[in-house]
Amino acid sequence: MTRGNQRDLARAKNQKKQAEQAKKKAASEKGGMSLSERKHRDAELMREKQRKKEEQEGAQKQVVN
Incomplete structure (x- = not known):
């Protein structure tokens, strides 16, 4: 396992990014x-x-x- 915890860090970063995008999309649909x-x-x-x-x-x- 040469990558260490990079995969886990990348996965967490991606989940955070997806959550922010979903939050923005929900806000725009709700009030816009x-x-x-x-x-x-x-x-x-x-x-x-x-x-x-x-x-x-x-x-x-x-x-x-």
Whole structure:
């Protein structure tokens, strides 16, 4: 047995890594939005932003005229 306890150390390190990944995945699923929900929210925000910009441009044109 030339490796000594390297195998055990590597196994423990891997288990810790797997546990952290599972914890992150569970946290993101629990509190986060799904991809489609996020896309819908972002699209609504962009529409609102575009509407406000158009209103500002319309107000500037009225001031100039």
